[in-house]
Amino acid sequence: DIQMTQSPSSLSASVGDRVTITCRASQGISNSLAWYHQKPGKAPKLLLYTASRLESGVPSRFSGSFSGTDFTLTISSLQPEDFATYYCQQYYRAPWTFGQGTKVEFK
């Protein structure tokens, strides 16, 4: 299975901060990576796919990039509604696998 190592596991930030979350794949996955976020008690929500394509309706402060097997999710200016847990998922090769999650908390 392809292992997805996500970091950090948690971070504290303030409204307006720039936030970066990283996901590293254990082998090459091309650009077959999606990012989700989830608030407590809610369904996970798709943010980006194909590493950098923004899902319809997702604010442009979210962006994604990658280099080799390292993938990055950036929130350019954190908003109150962005405090959540973020997950990456590779869909290059089954079984699809997820990162462990990054909890973004209020500082």
Add this chain to the structure above:
Amino acid sequence: QVQLQESGPGLVKPSETLSLTCSVSGGSISSYYWSWIRQPPGKGMEWIGHINYSGSTNYNPSLKSRVTISVDTSKNQFSLRLSSVTAADAAVYYCARYRLTTWFFDLWGRGTLVTVSS
């Protein structure tokens, strides 16, 4: 808009079979692939398997011997059965839909917590 809702017993005894159903509302189950994913408390998400409207399935090899996913197009539902459960199967179980022709999830249910205990 399309919504997914998981349902089923929240408590299952060890060695018994876990059974959950995902109801699709606001749209047809046809033309899409549908999946089950789980997340044990404090752990990461694990893809369990998927099915399409015609019944074609694919399972995670780690669970394949115990998993059955089925679809009922007349009820717009698909279901999960996991046999011989242990405490390690306790988790929040999610149903989700794949974006057409891809393998990422563009729609999720809120999840349902399943506890394994006698």
